[in-house]
Amino acid sequence: MIRELNTRFGRENIGFLWVMVEPLLFAGLVAITWRAMKGPEEHGVDIIVFVISGYIPLTLFRHAVTRCIKVFEVNSSLLYHRQITIFDFLIVRFLIEMIGAMLAFTFIATVLHFFGLFPAPKSMGFLLAGWLLYSIFTLSLCLIIAPLSEFSEVLEKVLPVATYIMIPFSGTFNMVEWLPAAARPYMLWSPFVSAMEMIRYGLFGDAVYPYYDVSVVLVVAMICSAIGLALCRRVRRRLTVE
Amino acid sequence: MIICKDVHKFYPLGHGQKHVLKGINMTVGRGERIGLLGRNGSGKSTLIKLLGGVELPTSGRVERGMTLSWPLGFTGGFQGALTGYDNARFISRIYGREYTELRDFVEDFSELGVQLKMPVKTYSSGMRARLAFALSLAIEFECYLIDEVIMVGDQDFQRKCHYQLFDKRADRSLILASHSPEIIRSYCNRAVVLHEGTGTVFDDIDRALECYDML
Numbered sequence: 001m002i003r004e005l006n007t008r009f010g011r012e013n014i015g016f017l018w019v020m021v022e023p024l025l026f027a028g029l030v031a032i033t034w035r036a037m038k039g040p041e042e043h044g045v046d047i048i049v050f051v052i053s054g055y056i057p058l059t060l061f062r063h064a065v066t067r068c069i070k071v072f073e074v075n076s077s078l079l080y081h082r083q084i085t086i087f088d089f090l091i092v093r094f095l096i097e098m099i100g101a102m103l104a105f106t107f108i109a110t111v112l113h114f115f116g117l118f119p120a121p122k123s124m125g126f127l128l129a130g131w132l133l134y135s136i137f138t139l140s141l142c143l144i145i146a147p148l149s150e151f152s153e154v155l156e157k158v159l160p161v162a163t164y165i166m167i168p169f170s171g172t173f174n175m176v177e178w179l180p181a182a183a184r185p186y187m188l189w190s191p192f193v194s195a196m197e198m199i200r201y202g203l204f205g206d207a208v209y210p211y212y213d214v215s216v217v218l219v220v221a222m223i224c225s226a227i228g229l230a231l232c233r234r235v236r237r238r239l240t241v242e
Numbered sequence: 243m244i245i246c247k248d249v250h251k252f253y254p255l256g257h258g259q260k261h262v263l264k265g266i267n268m269t270v271g272r273g274e275r276i277g278l279l280g281r282n283g284s285g286k287s288t289l290i291k292l293l294g295g296v297e298l299p300t301s302g303r304v305e306r307g308m309t310l311s312w313p314l315g316f317t318g319g320f321q322g323a324l325t326g327y328d329n330a331r332f333i334s335r336i337y338g339r340e341y342t343e344l345r346d347f348v349e350d351f352s353e354l355g356v357q358l359k360m361p362v363k364t365y366s367s368g369m370r371a372r373l374a375f376a377l378s379l380a381i382e383f384e385c386y387l388i389d390e391v392i393m394v395g396d397q398d399f400q401r402k403c404h405y406q407l408f409d410k411r412a413d414r415s416l417i418l419a420s421h422s423p424e425i426i427r428s429y430c431n432r433a434v435v436l437h438e439g440t441g442t443v444f445d446d447i448d449r450a451l452e453c454y455d456m457l
Contacts, residue, residue, distance in 0.1 A: 080318040082295045082310075083336045240253065241296045242317055 023059035023104040027052045045204050049118055052108055053203055054172035054196060057131070060101035061138045061170070061192070062163050067093050068146040069156050076241045086236055090146055094139050102131065122205025130198030133217045137191040140221040143228025147235040171196030176211040184211055191217040244270040244293065244310065244385060244415075249302035251288055262288050264439035265302070270385065272308065275416040277426035277447070279454045280436035286419035287315075287389060289436065293417060294387050308384035308415065314374045315389040322363035326354060326373055329362055337381050344380045351402065352376040372399060379406050383414070390420035404428075423451050 031051040068090060075089045112118030121127045149155050167173070171193035176184050187193045194212040201210035251263040262285045270276055278286045291297045292304055294313040312319045320329050330348050334341040349358065352372040362370065378386060386407070407416065407429075420426050426433060426447060433450035434441045437457055444450035 077318055077320070079296050080294070080312040081333075081336055082312070237298050237300070238254075239297065241291065 023056050023063075023101055024108055026059060027055040027104070027108065030055050045200075045207055046117075046119070048112070049203065050200075051173070052112075052118075053105075053199055056101055056105045056108075057134050057192075057196065057199065058167070058170060058172045059104075060097055060134070061141075063101075064094050064097040064138050064142055065145055065159065065163060067097060068142040069149040069159065071146050072150055072235060072239055076239060079239070079241055086232060086239075090142055090232075091139075094142055098135050105131075119203065121202050123202045125202070126198050126210075127202030129214075130195045130200075130202055133198065133214065133221075134192065134195035137195065137217055137221045137224075140224035140228060143225050144231060147228065147231035150235050150239070166190075166192075169193065175200060175208060177209045187211070188213045188216060191220050243272065243305075243307040244417075245303075245305040245307070246293070247303045247305070249289075249292060249299045249304060251285070251292060251297075252300045261439055263292075263299075263441075266436075266441045268434055268441060268443055270415055270417060272384070273413050273415055274432055275430045276418070277430035277433040277450070278417065278419040278436060279421060279426060279433055279450060280419075281421065281457060284436040285439060286421075286436055287313075289441075290387050290389055290417065290419050311378045311381070311383040311386045313387045313389055314371075314378055316367050316370050316374075319374065319377075320362045320370070323361055325361055326352075326358035326365075329373070330358075330377060333377050333381070339381060344377070347380040348373070348376040351379065351406070368396065368399070375403055375406075379411075385415035385417065388416065388418045390418060390422060390425060421454075423454075426451065 031048045071089045071093055072086050078084045078089070079086070109118050113120065145155070145159070149159075169187070169190045169192070171187070171190070176187045176193060176197060179187065188211060194214065194217050197210040197212040200208050201212075246266050246268045249263055249266040250261070252259045252261055254260075266289060268276075278289060280286045288297075290313045292299050294310060295304070295306070296313060296318065319333075321332065324332070326348070327345065330345055331341050333339075334344040349355075352358070352369075352375075354369060354372060357365065357369060358373075362373070365373065407414070416429065418426070418429055430447060433444045433447055435444065435450055435453050435457075442453065444453065
């Protein structure tokens with residue numbers, strides 16, 4: 001059933017490719033700027049690869065979170081059919097963003113690899129595991145943000161700012177290794193950091209030394225999902241459908 | 243059998259709450275045709291939505307022992323941006339019907355022709371009514387939930403609906419919200435009068451209409 005909804009969205013969005021192109025453009029431009037500002041390498045890794053590998057997961061998070069605002073209200077007319085639950089809305093939107101981001105990543109990596117600018121991943125397992133954790137955590141956050149956005153208008157306004165502020169704590173443009181040893185354990189409290197470190201390690205191999213803690217990511221994601229599911233239940237009871 | 247047990251519904255109203263339904267109890271058996279009577283704002287549409295599971299009651303239970311259509315009205319159940327055909331395909335998928343059969347029935351019953359290739363949001367209310375009825379008849383529900391406003395079709399369409407719902411599907415149940423005595427009389431064999439959040443069940447249509455006139 002989710003797949004059916006998915007195809008429906010697919011047909012609605014004639015330019016499904018846009019989902020992929022937007023992160024590509026962003027990541028590409030940001031990478032070029034950084035390249036121009038800071039030179040070809042930083043801390044021994046290629047800066048273009050570094051920025052791209054950080055930026056695309058970040059766009060996944062940003063888009064997924066923005067797209068889930070008011071998702072219930074917007075899609076509520078579909079609730080006329082009892083087979084469709086509010087979770088379908090969330091999951092479908094999230095999957096579209098996830099597929100888009102992953103396609104973008106694969107695409108840019110392949111193209112750059114062709115020109116010798118992007119390394120073959122040293123460890124595919126770590127790369128995929130990092131992506132997976134990143135996605136799981138993002139989805140669990142969406143489960144909370146979507147119902148909250150129905151309760152409060154403020155959230156909608158605050159969220160873009162919040163996503164900017166969290167960039168330093170997301171591991172997008174820095175690695176834990178570069179921090180003073182004392183600060184490192186604190187960064188691992190952010191699930192994004194763990195996931196990013198794994199993605200980086202999968203790409204660069206031993207050129208970087210990753211710090212990550214899978215259990216923290218999973219536990220935080222589970223707690224967020226539990227809260228989110230409870231909030232979703234509340235929202236469903238109160239949802240008014242035109 | 244559809245059973246409503248002490249169904250309450252509150253809507254937020256400014257800082258307070260509006261108590262729209264104050265404990266509705268009713269049962270709908272197989273083949274029963276219930277008319278929901280009530281003034282504007284008495285909660286007819288709300289009750290229909292709760293029965294159809296579109297919204298959930300604040301307290302109380304709705305048990306559905308037979309397959310129930312989605313509430314047939316102008317807005318619900320369609321994606322305005324999609325064409326009539328796309329909506330038909332979507333509905334055939336989620337209700338697990340063969341798309342080609344559904345499409346043939348919809349083309350035949352709705353007589354919308356090329357309009358089916360246009361987005362539903364461009365349809366007039368009569369056209370939406372045709373599409374909604376065509377789709378729900380094609381799914382073959384055991385009970386149909388109908389908001390009266392949709393009975394706006396022309397003579398030919400009214401006749402077709404009557405034929406499909408009564409002659410071909412005499413065993414089906416029907417729940418019809420209306421404030422028109424003629425429609426209730428011609429379609430229903432029991433009635434519920436909604437007034438100030440409570441519902442009174444009448445087994446005799448004429449008594450129900452009398453009561454409704456007194457309001």
